Amino acid sequence: xxxxxxxxxxxxxSDLDLARLPRHIAIIMDGNGxxxxxxxxxxxxxxxxxxxxxxxxxxxxxxxxxxxxxxxxFSTENWRRPKEEVGVLMSLLTEYLRRELDELHANQVVVRxxxxxxxxxxEAQIELKKALERTRKNNGLILNLALNYGGRAEIVEAVQxxxxxxxxxxxxxxxxxxxxxxxxxATAGLPDPDLLIRTSGEMRxxxxxxxxxxxxxxxxxxxxxxxxxxHCLNEAIKAYQKRDRRFGGLSGS
Numbered sequence: 231x232x233x234x235x236x237x238x239x240x241x242x243x244s245d246l247d248l249a250r251l252p253r254h255i256a257i258i259m260d261g262n263g264x265x266x267x268x269x270x271x272x273x274x275x276x277x278x279x280x281x282x283x284x285x286x287x288x289x290x291x292x293x294x295x296x297x298x299x300x301x302x303x304f305s306t307e308n309w310r311r312p313k314e315e316v317g318v319l320m321s322l323l324t325e326y327l328r329r330e331l332d333e334l335h336a337n338q339v340v341v342r343x344x345x346x347x348x349x350x351x352x353e354a355q356i357e358l359k360k361a362l363e364r365t366r367k368n369n370g371l372i373l374n375l376a377l378n379y380g381g382r383a384e385i386v387e388a389v390q391x392x393x394x395x396x397x398x399x400x401x402x403x404x405x406x407x408x409x410x411x412x413x414x415x416a417t418a419g420l421p422d423p424d425l426l427i428r429t430s431g432e433m434r435x436x437x438x439x440x441x442x443x444x445x446x447x448x449x450x451x452x453x454x455x456x457x458x459x460x461h462c463l464n465e466a467i468k469a470y471q472k473r474d475r476r477f478g479g480l481s482g483s
Contacts (some may be wrong), residue, residue, distance in 0.1 A: 246294075250308045252424035254298040255291065256446065258438055259284065259454050261430030261454030268454075273320045279456035281301045282347055285330065290460040292337050292371040301345070301439050305381035318352045323377070327357040331364065333350060339372030344416040345379030346471050360450075372420065377415075381440030390413040417442055422473050427463075429455045 266276030284301060291299045304319060311319075326332060327341075334341060341361040350358070358377075391414045395401040401410070412418065422442045428434075430451045435443065449466045451458065 231445045246467060247415050248282060248294075250389045251294060251296060252447075252467065252470055253296070254421045254425075255296055255467075256298065256300040256423035256426045256439055256443070257287070257435060258302045258428040258432075260427070260432055260436075260460075262456060264455040265431065265456045273315060275314055275455060277315075277319055277322055281326050283458050284326070287458070287463055288334070288339065288371070288373060289337075290367075290463055292339060296371060297312050299371060300417075300421075300423065301374070301438070302376045302436070304345075304377045304379070305437060306378055306383055307416070307437065308347070309378075320354050323375075324351075324354045324357045327354075327361050331357075331361050334361070334373070335368065337364050338368040339365060340368045340370065340372045341365045342374050343372055344370060344376045344381070344384070347377065349378050374417070374420075379438075380436045381435070382417055385441060389446070409465040412441070412447060415441060422446065425449065426476075427451065427467065429453055429458050445475070447475065 255465045262276035262280040263273045264276070265279060266273050269275075280411065287301075289300065303323065309316060309317070331341075341358075343358060343362065347355055347358065358375075388411060392401065392406060396403055402412075417439070422444070423439065423446045425445045426435075426439075426443055426448045428448070431450060433450060447470050449469050451462060451466060453462055
């Protein structure tokens with residue numbers, strides 16, 4: 231068995247409160263390179279193992295009935311990585327979409343994307359557009375792939391769109407509020423993430439969903455992304471369910 235192949239695992243979600251599941255889970259998938267280095271493997275093998283982890287987590291979110299899953303697949307800063315590694319990441323994206331699209335569609339998953347897609351390689355753009363079009367009328371889990379995405383760039387773009395409306399006389403400055411702003415983000419129409427999971431123990435947002443995460447519960451786990459499995463996901467949800475979400479107010483207890 232290749233080191234990135236995941237063994238079937240019995241999932242115990244019996245003590246999850248299914249009435250209090252997060253509607254929207256966001257994940258910063260971190261640690262592929264470290265996972266590979268610990269095993270004496272090339273970093274590319276870590277990224278391939280990470281794709282297998284994503285496959286399992288998408289299935290589990292769909293099984294649980296989570297409404298939205300947003301995963302940080304490739305940031306605007308990731309272009310700074312070695313050209314070979316970027317090429318592998320884009321090839322894996324293309325491979326994932328090509329291999330998984332039939333199953334995603336059969337399970338009513340809606341594939342969406344966040345970020346500047348025009349800068350992706352043409353082959354990746356083609357496969358992504360196929361997935362977006364084929365699944366757009368589905369009614370299951372919404373899978374947001376954040377690709378060439380940066381939270382600051384998203385906010386700047388939203389400001390530019392709103393500024394254009396003001397210049398055209400279609401919107402008055404005093405009419406701009408948080409709802410107006412949110413309507414011009416890439417996640418318009420979706421609930422903000424209830425739960426942010428970051429793997430590998432790192433304590434930072436890394437320019438991910440900076441507006442949307444304002445009141446999200448954050449769970450940082452030590453597992454490197456390729457080791458993050460269905461059990462880890464359920465444990466993170468259990469931790470979320472123990473939180474007292476106050477949204478800036480006082481505790482209800």
